[in-house]
Amino acid sequence: MSQASNRLEKRDQLISTAFSLFYRYGIHAVGINQVIDVAGVAKRTLYHHFDSKEALIAATLVYRDQQFRTWLEARIEQAPPGEGALLAVFDALDDWFNERDEAIMPFHGCFFINTCAEYTDPQNVHHQQCQTHKRLVREMLFRHAYQVNAERADELSQELVFLKEGAIVQAHVMADPQAALVAKGMAKRLLQSYAT
Amino acid sequence: MSQASNRLEKRDQLISTAFSLFYRYGIHAVGINQVIDVAGVAKRTLYHHFDSKEALIAATLVYRDQQFRTWLEARIEQAPPGEGALLAVFDALDDWFNERDEAIMPFHGCFFINTCAEYTDPQNVHHQQCQTHKRLVREMLFRHAYQVNAERADELSQELVFLKEGAIVQAHVMADPQAALVAKGMAKRLLQSYAT
């Protein structure tokens, strides 16, 4: 094992461990000692890679943003372009909620919604990272909405975002395994009304 | 000041103070000492009324559930029955998000969604209190949806819940003041498709 790969490994171990714990138990509920114990890494090593817990939090948000969008993008591109792609979003959500896709397991709600719940002030640096993530996902939907209805792609992607967020909350809070399918039904009718 | 009224006052002061702090900063981020300092009450008094922080959390959830549903019910009943009542929900949300209604100010997202973000396990006792709240709100919508389309009131109220949750998340995470109006537009089209 080379030094360089070890360096990256430890850093990534810390981020992925921190993410898993933060995601499951919430950020404030998880201490630095718990992170290093689970990651199997010395405290000194954590503070070598990150200035503070805040920096580690920021890194987990970047990590999850990348992971989530990569996953969703891949799921969407397996579907036919346009309407098919947009409906594929809800099939992807369905697999996420019901933990049928290893790439995105487990499901404990949206990490970014959850983080905003702990940092409610929109000026907070972590809250703003969450806004950035949501903006990037919206842009992804926009690109596909543009194929369906170029003129009204902004509206359409916005409304699909509402259905997506509603589904995530319903799936998590109510532990409703059907949430994505209900949202998909709504999306189908929405897409009909946008069909050119 | 009588003993009885004092008794209730202190207990209620603690609950309403705890709610405000939990709502703004998150539950895990707020300590018992902060609650008693802001409430202006001795620690002994808190532990006289509540066995533990957990018990105080449970009480704030009951308090907010009551407050929120009373508020929403009142807002809905000012509108004409049926479709008007259901659309009034989104006008109410609009006032909530933009802090135009003193009875429900301030806005930091949905306390119950936020609480589920800190207690992600659906088996957790606080998470289940949140489910109960959401179920009761859904029942409120169901009663009015029943006036619009008795046969499909279940579906309709379910879909309106999705729009409501989507709007709350969008308003909070993205600090989007328009969220309720977007959802209202979607609800209007939804109601058209359910019109008998």
Added chain:
DNA sequence: ACACAAGTAGACAGATCGGTATACATCCAC
């Protein structure tokens, strides 16, 4: 060969956590 970057274990600091204990004041009901 040696300097340096990255790692280890673990003690420690100072603050804060939830919760308990002590000692005393107030007020109402019986």
Added chain:
DNA sequence: GTGGATGTATACCGATCTGTCTACTTGTGT
């Protein structure tokens, strides 16, 4: 008028928090 419920203030408990520190090991590049 006394007992019990409710309140005050404050000290204290053991645990845990984030973050620092010492002392040592390991592997790489020059």
